[in-house]
Amino acid sequence: MNTCTVDGCGRATRYRLYCSMHQLRMRKHGTTDAPMPAQKNTCRVEDCESEVRAKDLCNKHYKRWRTYGDVNHKGQGGSPARDLRERFVEKYVEGGVSECWTWTGTLSTHGYGVIHDYVNGVMVQIKAHRLAYELSRGHLDEGDLICHTCDNRRCVNPNHLYAGSIQDNNWDRWHGGPAPRPNPELLRAG
Numbered sequence: 001m002n003t004c005t006v007d008g009c010g011r012a013t014r015y016r017l018y019c020s021m022h023q024l025r026m027r028k029h030g031t032t033d034a035p036m037p038a039q040k041n042t043c044r045v046e047d048c049e050s051e052v053r054a055k056d057l058c059n060k061h062y063k064r065w066r067t068y069g070d071v072n073h074k075g076q077g078g079s080p081a082r083d084l085r086e087r088f089v090e091k092y093v094e095g096g097v098s099e100c101w102t103w104t105g106t107l108s109t110h111g112y113g114v115i116h117d118y119v120n121g122v123m124v125q126i127k128a129h130r131l132a133y134e135l136s137r138g139h140l141d142e143g144d145l146i147c148h149t150c151d152n153r154r155c156v157n158p159n160h161l162y163a164g165s166i167q168d169n170n171w172d173r174w175h176g177g178p179a180p181r182p183n184p185e186l187l188r189a190g
Helices: 020-029 059-068 080-089 128-137 166-175 184-189
Strands: 114-119 122-127 145-148 161-164
Touching: 080 114, 080 128, 114 128, 122 128, 128 145, 128 161, 145 166, 161 166
Parallel strands: none
Antiparallel strands: 114 122, 145 161
């Protein structure tokens, strides 16, 4: 077995005269004495050791700078519950008691209104009709769905919403709404 011809290397040759490392250096740089790659830069934010992405910032701090103009922004200020309610009220057109209240904010890919907020430090997407129900009637259980009596996905009128199961929602979808049967919420209450 032959050894690399570079002084002090001692590795086995894989190519005529050189080991794989020195052969690669020779091919890329034309010499076996090419310098080793420079050390990676770290983020300019104090106590951050992450690798630089752009503008001397790591990915996390760069995104904060682009989004908020501040590398230390945490995304949670003020009173989140109050802010969410205020933002929600600004994003629909209120009609009468029996009319649909049309959501004018962001829509999901399925056509439902959505609003974004931080929950436990993580940005989440909240369905507007679900939030409308919770703001008007209180907390929902994990498995509850919010169904529309009006079949309007953009409607956030609490009078057009009821808590139901997956089975209730599927029945509504296939039979054109809950009109032929009593509202499941009223059955539970009575």
